[in-house]
Amino acid sequence: MELEEKTLMAKQIFKGKIINVRVDDVILPDGRTATREIVEHSGAVAIIPLTYENNIIFVQQYRKPVEEEILEIPAGKLEEGENPFKCAERELKEETGYVADNINYITKFYSSPGFSNEVIHLFLARDIREVEVGGTPEPDEFLRIKKVHIKDAFEMVLAGEIKDGKTIIGVLIAEALLNKKD
Amino acid sequence: MELEEKTLMAKQIFKGKIINVRVDDVILPDGRTATREIVEHSGAVAIIPLTYENNIIFVQQYRKPVEEEILEIPAGKLEEGENPFKCAERELKEETGYVADNINYITKFYSSPGFSNEVIHLFLARDIREVEVGGTPEPDEFLRIKKVHIKDAFEMVLAGEIKDGKTIIGVLIAEALLNKKD
Numbered sequence: 001m002e003l004e005e006k007t008l009m010a011k012q013i014f015k016g017k018i019i020n021v022r023v024d025d026v027i028l029p030d031g032r033t034a035t036r037e038i039v040e041h042s043g044a045v046a047i048i049p050l051t052y053e054n055n056i057i058f059v060q061q062y063r064k065p066v067e068e069e070i071l072e073i074p075a076g077k078l079e080e081g082e083n084p085f086k087c088a089e090r091e092l093k094e095e096t097g098y099v100a101d102n103i104n105y106i107t108k109f110y111s112s113p114g115f116s117n118e119v120i121h122l123f124l125a126r127d128i129r130e131v132e133v134g135g136t137p138e139p140d141e142f143l144r145i146k147k148v149h150i151k152d153a154f155e156m157v158l159a160g161e162i163k164d165g166k167t168i169i170g171v172l173i174a175e176a177l178l179n180k181k182d
Numbered sequence: 183m184e185l186e187e188k189t190l191m192a193k194q195i196f197k198g199k200i201i202n203v204r205v206d207d208v209i210l211p212d213g214r215t216a217t218r219e220i221v222e223h224s225g226a227v228a229i230i231p232l233t234y235e236n237n238i239i240f241v242q243q244y245r246k247p248v249e250e251e252i253l254e255i256p257a258g259k260l261e262e263g264e265n266p267f268k269c270a271e272r273e274l275k276e277e278t279g280y281v282a283d284n285i286n287y288i289t290k291f292y293s294s295p296g297f298s299n300e301v302i303h304l305f306l307a308r309d310i311r312e313v314e315v316g317g318t319p320e321p322d323e324f325l326r327i328k329k330v331h332i333k334d335a336f337e338m339v340l341a342g343e344i345k346d347g348k349t350i351i352g353v354l355i356a357e358a359l360l361n362k363k364d
Contacts (some may be wrong), residue, residue, distance in 0.1 A: 003243070005244055012194050013195070016205070018219045021201075029244075033230070037200045038246065039187075039221050039247070044296075060185075063296065064206060065218070066292055066299050066301075067299075070295060107342040108345070109344075109346065111293050111347050112253060112293040113247055113345075114200070114247040116221075116247055116294065117247045142211045142212075158355070158362075160288075160290070163290070163295075164291065164295055165293045165302070167345050169351060172355065172358065173340070173354065176336075180340075
């Protein structure tokens with residue numbers, strides 16, 4: 001059986017700075033119709049910043065949608081047509097003040113494919129070094145930097161102390177990759 | 183410095199079946215103002231279904247927002263006020279036809295806290311058994327069931343072959359928990 005849902009009609013609901021919203025009428029595999037509510041996003045990058053001693057540099061940030069401060073790996077929205085690798089280099093430096101000679105592409109994933117097309121490109125930056133204390137965040141970004149050893153970050157994930165999906169993925173993948181090399 | 187952003191005004195943009203959208207005017211920590219685009223979601227559960235032989239039962243599903251079929255762990259939207267544990271039991275049976283005597287709560291996380299309040303409650307169902315081949319999905323859900331050993335699923339994550347964020351988290355956490363017990 002073909003699972004694809006063909007679009008009958010797409011209705012634009014909202015055009016914002018970060019997201020657009022539309023509602024699609026679709027044909028289901030059995031021929032009936034349904035509606036799908038879709039949040040369009042231009043994608044993002046996230047970087048696992050690892051020091052030589054395997055400390056991760058996190059940023060603590062207030063997130064209005066969830067009304068709390070949460071610990072995250074540095075990340076940022078891709079502009080239309082922007083190269084994810086360049087975006088990763090820029091966001092790492094802006095948000096943390098650290099730079100890396102080598103940033104490696106790890107994987108990409110959908111944050112919430114049931115209602116959004118947001119894709120997050122994940123990078124690993126090893127042997128990072130601080131060139132500017134605190135970085136230079138955007139005018140509407142207020143961040144606190146926290147340094148945590150990867151072993152402690154891994155335990156924080158298992159204890160439910162890291163609440164951001166991309167950050168959980170970043171910590172677990174970095175830990176798995178480091179273990180593979182040991 | 184206090185990082186919280188207080189709401190000056192909230193404007194409702196869209197009320198849908200799965201999501202609502204609003205735009206908040208907020209006061210930033212430095213006293214200036216900004217707008218935040220927010221997708222409201224009632225939350226979801228996701229279940230890592232593990233057989234006695236440590237196979238994971240995945241569901242392959244077409245996701246309209248990303249226009250492709252992707253492999254996911256079973257999951258479902260919470261109704262207002264619904265108990266996540268009951269929802270996990272129901273979704274596991276409906277989507278896969280498997281049931282578990284013991285379902286354990288693992289953690290919860292935000293799928294994309296930059297623009298949405300969606301929280302996903304993650305459960306581990308061990309020693310599951312099939313009671314109904316294929317399950318009984320919702321009328322607008324079309325699924326294919328795939329059984330993959332956890333070691334192979336782990337390698338699929340590292341190879342970038344699993345594209346759904348909650349599924350990557352589920353596989354990596356299950357693998358880490360099983361290793362801890364060894």
